[in-house]
Amino acid sequence: MGLRVLLWLNSPFCVVTIRIAGQTLSIRTIKFPLLLVLGLFLGACGWFGNDEEADEFAGLSTEEQFYRRALEQSDSQNFQGAIATYQALESRFPFGRFAAQAQIEIVYVYYRNNDLEAARAAADRFIRLHPENENVDYAHYMKGLASFNEESGMLSRFLPIDATKRDPGRARESFADFSQLLALYPDSPYAADARARMVHLRNNLAYYEIHVATYYLERRAYIAALRRAQYVVENFQGTPAVADGVAVMAESYLRLGLNDLADTSLALLRENYPDHESIGSDGEFIIRTEITNPSLLYTVSFGLLGDNRIDPPLAPTVRPRNSGSQEIINAQGEVEEAGRSWLSILTLGILG
Secondary structure: OEEEEEEOOOOOEEEEEEEEOOEEEEEEEEHHHHHHHHHHHHHHHHHHHHHHHHHHOOOOOOHHHHHHHHHHHHHOOOHHHHHHHHHHHHHHOOOOOOHHHHHHHHHHHHHHOOOHHHHHHHHHHHHHHOOOOOOHHHHHHHHHHHHHHHHHOOHHHOOOOOHHHOOOHHHHHHHHHHHHHHHHOOOOOOHHHHHHHHHHHHHHHHHHHHHHHHHHHHOOOHHHHHHHHHHHHHHOOOOOHHHHHHHHHHHHHHHHOOHHHHHHHHHHHHHHOOOOOOEOOOOOEOOOOOEEOOOHHHHHOOOOOOOOEEOOOOOOOOOOOOOHHHHHHHHHHHHHHHHOOHHHHHOOOOOO
8 A cells, every 4th residue: 555645836736546455545635734734744743753762761772771660560560561661661672681571571460451352362472382381381261260260240240149150251260370380380379379270160161061950950951950960970070050050950850750760869859968958857859840931921021911930730641652753654654554455465565
């Protein structure tokens, strides 16, 4: 892309020629307003910015001076200023002896400034550029910590928000980052804290699956609820949510009429979690008596009118001897055999 301005001294007009991708576009306009606009634009972009930057970093000439200034700003919690100084240091001395240190320290400054996305990006950049650096384990830790804090959210400090009911995307990313740290650097000084945070994240991820299973259960999607509960029992052993998963499995089996499997799940629940809230004082399983079934009136009135609860039976009152499709196939076969004559059979269906 090119820009060329042709001026005529004896004419109030000028021609602006713009070349884009080999194409030429000429615009004829008045000279003096254009010159005024160009002057103001160049002044704002160049001279003023340079003066402001010169004032900010006045007296700094060496790489070490920039680094010391950034440290002072970070210690005084002037994180915006520290970010600008670290960026200026890297742009002026990209191959200096403080360049790598500035790149890792700006991760912490971004994190303290609550710019978690920038902290993750800076940590990931440091890992790619300096895979053999002695501080690369810290970059992995800070990357996971930024996702961990974003998963918790700022509002959770002031409002009673259940993190297990939120989107688990950041929690999974944080768990993966901490797992990579433990796999690559098991002896890192940050490994113990990362391991403790992974336990918390794993419990939250398991409870999230239970919330989804309960949602399906309340809407009579029993197969989907059963699959989610089985996933928790199989993949999150050792978490408190396993007991809730077994309870959801037992109720789903009862709703589906699979009483033998329900008895197996109930025996497992009694044996391992006798104090679970779904086990009554007499040892019997306490099943839900109400299932969410929002009517159209309830939905459009935002719950002000209509009803939202029903009391369905635990299973269909009449169950087919085989699967429904198998009964249809058998019935069609019986009708077909009854309707064929001997002539049709002997002639392989050609006659009769």
